[in-house]
Amino acid sequence: MKYSYIIFFCIIYTCLSYSIKDKFCGDDNCYQLLFLKKGAQQSEIRKQFRELSRTFHPDKNEGNQSQYVKIVQAYEVLSNEETKTAYDEYLENPNRSEFYHHYRYYQQVYHPQSNPYIVVSVSTLLLSIIQYVARIGMYKNAIGRVMETTHFKKVVNERQKESNMSKEEVIQETLKEVKITGAWSYPKFEEIWVIAILHFIYSIFYRLYFTLKWKYYYKDGKAQREISEKDQEYKTQILLGISKSRWESVDKESLISRQLWIPENLREFNEEQRLRQEEYIQQHSNKYKQYKRFQKKMQ
Numbered sequence: 613m614k615y616s617y618i619i620f621f622c623i624i625y626t627c628l629s630y631s632i633k634d635k636f637c638g639d640d641n642c643y644q645l646l647f648l649k650k651g652a653q654q655s656e657i658r659k660q661f662r663e664l665s666r667t668f669h670p671d672k673n674e675g676n677q678s679q680y681v682k683i684v685q686a687y688e689v690l691s692n693e694e695t696k697t698a699y700d701e702y703l704e705n706p707n708r709s710e711f712y713h714h715y716r717y718y719q720q721v722y723h724p725q726s727n728p729y730i731v732v733s734v735s736t737l738l739l740s741i742i743q744y745v746a747r748i749g750m751y752k753n754a755i756g757r758v759m760e761t762t763h764f765k766k767v768v769n770e771r772q773k774e775s776n777m778s779k780e781e782v783i784q785e786t787l788k789e790v791k792i793t794g795a796w797s798y799p800k801f802e803e804i805w806v807i808a809i810l811h812f813i814y815s816i817f818y819r820l821y822f823t824l825k826w827k828y829y830y831k832d833g834k835a836q837r838e839i840s841e842k843d844q845e846y847k848t849q850i851l852l853g854i855s856k857s858r859w860e861s862v863d864k865e866s867l868i869s870r871q872l873w874i875p876e877n878l879r880e881f882n883e884e885q886r887l888r889q890e891e892y893i894q895q896h897s898n899k900y901k902q903y904k905r906f907q908k909k910m911q
Contacts, residue, residue, distance in 0.1 A: 654693075
């Protein structure tokens with residue numbers, strides 16, 4: 613899409629500036645300047661250009677500067693497949709508008725030669741590899757810093773005295789208990805960019821599929837057929853707006869058992885959450901007053 617805007621801008625600018633003929637050989641025919649027939653192959657174009665250059669080059673005794681300039685211009689047009697294609701189309705459609713020929717010219721010459729989808733895919737894959745390697749390096753750096761702490765060294769020495777293992781073995785066993793979180797943690801498979809992007813695309817289509825399934829197959833939860841455990845879990849997660857990572861840390865069984873897809877149950881659950889929130893705020897009187905003032909402003 614971006615390239616289309618660039619091409620469109622170039623067309624408007626050049627149409628107002630000069631004729632499409634100036635992009636080629638002016639009023640002359642590029643093929644005739646090189647004594648070639650239309651559709652000549654690149655080998656013929658190169659051969660003819662070399663022969664004419666020896667004749668018309670200004671450094672020669674019988675050279676012709678103006679003719680040589682025209683020959684060079686014709687060669688530049690025909691030796692490039694993109695401009696040659698645009699020129700051939702210009703010759704085949706001489707009555708078409710300037711706007712059309714400018715568009716075809718810029719489309720042929722400036723359109724990206726590589727498939728943008730392939731470029732984006734390869735770039736994403738390379739960046740994902742770099743990201744994974746960088747995260748591994750950060751994790752090892754974090755482990756190295758932990759091993760340098762006084763507490764870690766003390767724990768290793770104490771455990772070594774209490775066991776028959778070597779110091780290296782004790783260090784490895786102790787490191788198993790070390791939990792590095794956040795950006796310095798060991799990279800998970802789903803955190804790699806290319807996997808995260810693919811998972812995001814999959815989640816969009818799965819959400820659409822589930823929405824249709826819930827509406828037409830389960831009849832918004834009112835159908836007599838039994839709702840599968842997987843669908844119960846996914847619907848509960850959607851209703852509560854809980855992310856997948858957080859969902860793993862909550863009491864899923866308790867939430868699913870409340871059947872929140874039933875409107876009455878969901879309203880009851882939301883009321884309980886509201887009362888809990890107010891009870892918590894009441895324990896912090898200043899925050900509770902601020903909360904009440906905020907509610908009045910919102911009314």
